[in-house]
Amino acid sequence: MARSALTGTRIRERRxxxxxxxADLARAVGVSAAYINxxxxxxxxxGDELLDKLARVLGAEPVALAEGAEGALFxxxxxxxxxxxxxxxxxxxxxxxxxxxxxxxxxAVLAARQKRVxxxxxxxxxxxxxxxxxxxxxxxxxxxxxxxxGLRSTAAILVETEDIELEWRARFLATIQxxxxxxxxxxxALVGYLDAEEQAETGLAxxxxxxxxxxxxxxxxxxxxxxxxxxxxxxxxxxxxxxxxGAARKLALAHIAQVAADARALPLPEMTRALAALGPDxxxxxxxxxxxxxxxxxxxxxxxxxxxxxxxxxLVICDASGTLTFRRPAPGFALPRFGAACPLWPLxxxxxxxxxPIRALVDMAGRLPQRYLSYAYCQPRAPGGFDGPVLMExxxxxxxxxxxxxxxxxxxxxxxxxxxxxxxxxxxxxxxPSIMGEA
Amino acid sequence: MxxxxxxxxxxxxxxxxxxxxxxxxxxxxxxxxxxxAQALSAVEDLRPDVLILDLMLPGLSGIEILSRLRxxxxxxxxxxxxLTARGQSRDREAAQxxxxxxxxxxxxxxxxxxxxxxxxxxxxxxxxx
Numbered sequence: 001m002a003r004s005a006l007t008g009t010r011i012r013e014r015r016x017x018x019x020x021x022x023a024d025l026a027r028a029v030g031v032s033a034a035y036i037n038x039x040x041x042x043x044x045x046x047g048d049e050l051l052d053k054l055a056r057v058l059g060a061e062p063v064a065l066a067e068g069a070e071g072a073l074f075x076x077x078x079x080x081x082x083x084x085x086x087x088x089x090x091x092x093x094x095x096x097x098x099x100x101x102x103x104x105x106x107x108a109v110l111a112a113r114q115k116r117v118x119x120x121x122x123x124x125x126x127x128x129x130x131x132x133x134x135x136x137x138x139x140x141x142x143x144x145x146x147x148x149x150g151l152r153s154t155a156a157i158l159v160e161t162e163d164i165e166l167e168w169r170a171r172f173l174a175t176i177q178x179x180x181x182x183x184x185x186x187x188x189a190l191v192g193y194l195d196a197e198e199q200a201e202t203g204l205a206x207x208x209x210x211x212x213x214x215x216x217x218x219x220x221x222x223x224x225x226x227x228x229x230x231x232x233x234x235x236x237x238x239x240x241x242x243x244x245x246g247a248a249r250k251l252a253l254a255h256i257a258q259v260a261a262d263a264r265a266l267p268l269p270e271m272t273r274a275l276a277a278l279g280p281d282x283x284x285x286x287x288x289x290x291x292x293x294x295x296x297x298x299x300x301x302x303x304x305x306x307x308x309x310x311x312x313x314x315l316v317i318c319d320a321s322g323t324l325t326f327r328r329p330a331p332g333f334a335l336p337r338f339g340a341a342c343p344l345w346p347l348x349x350x351x352x353x354x355x356x357p358i359r360a361l362v363d364m365a366g367r368l369p370q371r372y373l374s375y376a377y378c379q380p381r382a383p384g385g386f387d388g389p390v391l392m393e394x395x396x397x398x399x400x401x402x403x404x405x406x407x408x409x410x411x412x413x414x415x416x417x418x419x420x421x422x423x424x425x426x427x428x429x430x431x432x433p434s435i436m437g438e439a
Numbered sequence: 440m441x442x443x444x445x446x447x448x449x450x451x452x453x454x455x456x457x458x459x460x461x462x463x464x465x466x467x468x469x470x471x472x473x474x475x476a477q478a479l480s481a482v483e484d485l486r487p488d489v490l491i492l493d494l495m496l497p498g499l500s501g502i503e504i505l506s507r508l509r510x511x512x513x514x515x516x517x518x519x520x521x522l523t524a525r526g527q528s529r530d531r532e533a534a535q536x537x538x539x540x541x542x543x544x545x546x547x548x549x550x551x552x553x554x555x556x557x558x559x560x561x562x563x564x565x566x567x568x
Contacts, residue, residue: 142495145524146451149546153457156549161464168460175453 007051009332009370009400010065012040014058029053041403061101073100075334076111078421079118122206140190147183151176210248211255212327214240220328221304225260226268233257255326262299265291271299275309280399282375283357293357293377297395301328314398316347320391330398332370336418343429344415346376347396354378354392361401361412365422371412373399442468445556446487448478448504449522450496454545458491461549462556475499479507482514489518489560492539494530502530502537509538518559522547 015025022040026033029050038044046054046066055062067073077096081088092099100107154172158164164172214237224231233256243249266289278284282296289296301315314330322340329335341347346360358376378394401407416422419431445462449455450473459469472481476498482490490508494501501521508514521539523530531542541559543552 141524145545146454150451150453150457152546153454153461153549157457157460160549171456172460175456179453 008042064097080114143186207247214242334417350376350378350394365416505537
């Protein structure tokens with residue numbers, strides 16, 4: 001069974017919710033209390049057999065502990081429930097974990113079907129949008145209709161007008177010849193255009209999603225850029241299957257250029273030493289290297305796995321419109337696949353407080369809310385210099401919470417992924433009703 | 440009997456010529472303008488009995504021309520036949536809102552054009568075929 005990095009956190013939350021002590025749980029599943037403690041702090045991986053025992057004692061489905069109700073499978077099922085013609089009742093939604101636990105195969109099939117449906121809907125939207133806005137297609141369509149209209153009317157005149165004068169007859173025959181050639185040329189150009197589009201586009205993902213798929217496949221780290229003499233950026237994306245569209249390759253090149261600049265500012269050996277000494281504190285790291293917080297945020301999210309002191313983390317970046325322009329998910333922190341994110345994320349607060357660092361503990365909504373430490377910061381960019389527009393860019397780094405009792409039990413900001421699947425009914429930031437029950 | 444007058448605003452010369460031929464044979468007097476920007480002054484100068492207006496025109500779109508005409512009291516009732524592309528329902532809706540009297544989708548049968556004009560112009564002004 002797939003494990004998220006926060007399986008232990010969910011076990012601890014479930015145990016404390018039931019009022020059990022670590023020793024009680026340890027006894028019930030036949031391991032030591034110290035071992036349970038390590039598991040709960042995500043320092044030991046839980047085997048399938050032990051997970052089953054823990055789930056039985058805690059009255060939870062093993063998959064819910066392993067993946068968390070915020071996992072992709074659950075999110076897919078909730079989307080399926082939200083997208084269907086017949087509404088799924090609240091009572092049934094509340095039994096989603098039981099459904100996944102009892103019928104994992106069917107649940108996976110349903111979630112996979114939902115994902116496919118959503119992808120195909122996007123393809124349709126994309127093509128519809130393209131038909132409506134693509135200047136080449138619009139012009140071609142106009143050409144075809146005009147040529148066919150001219151042909152049809154002219155041919156009908158020739159057939160239906162018995163006493164047509166020779167001069168008119170010759171003129172209309174010339175029109176038929178001219179419009180036929182025009183139709184043939186337009187059709188040829190259109191076929192060529194559509195062929196090229198088909199080869200260039202997978203049609204199943206936005207350019208940003210393609211870039212994310214590529215980075216995920218690279219484990220969010222581009223080793224080549226750490227070298228003293230890194231290769232040409234284009235070589236990193238040569239033949240990469242995930243980057244199927246020209247737009248995605250353009251985004252990827254821009255990302256590579258940024259990562260390369262950050263790597264030059266914060267070289268891996270120095271960064272590794274600083275992390276070991278200071279931990280993943282962006283402000284301390286920025287002060288150590290004399291760089292901006294944004295540079296540290298991005299650099300932390302681009303480091304290789306296994307650097308001492310580097311926890312599993314996520315990074316989201318948005319522009320001034322709130323549109324997410326970069327999404328590296330943190331384990332268990334559900335990022336909305338479509339639509340807008342939760343307005344209570346510190347990321348968006350940072351937009352309204354440029355240049356002011358924000359650190360906030362957040363509880364991500366779910367059956368078992370998960371706690372994270374977030375750092376958010378917004379800084380301006382002026383790509384056009386003094387004469388161009390100033391563009392604001394906000395970033396939010398998402399880390400596991402520090403392992404201290406105060407932090408584990410202290411107050412935290414209640415957030416969600418997106419309104420549609422967030423169970424906090426009374427949330428002040430709610431934009432639309434949720435399909436979930438109240439948390 | 441005096442011929443009735445149709446003004447055609449169409450930028451495709453072959454379509455315009457075919458329509459002119461068809462309508463002349465059907466007893467209409469036909470004037471043609473190929474640019475949207477010329478349309479309003481032509482309506483003003485020629486005072487046609489009916490206007491055939493292509494939707495996609497250079498200079499000024501058919502919708503824009505129609506909106507400007509309908510804003511004037513002397514052209515509020517002028518019958519206007521819009522030529523649209525088949526399947527472009529959004530264009531039709533926009534033209535309807537702007538005050539089109541009727542629509543004809545391209546490509547069309549010549550007989551359809553004559554019938555449509557006959558329907559939107561008052562019977563007493565319809566020319567004899």
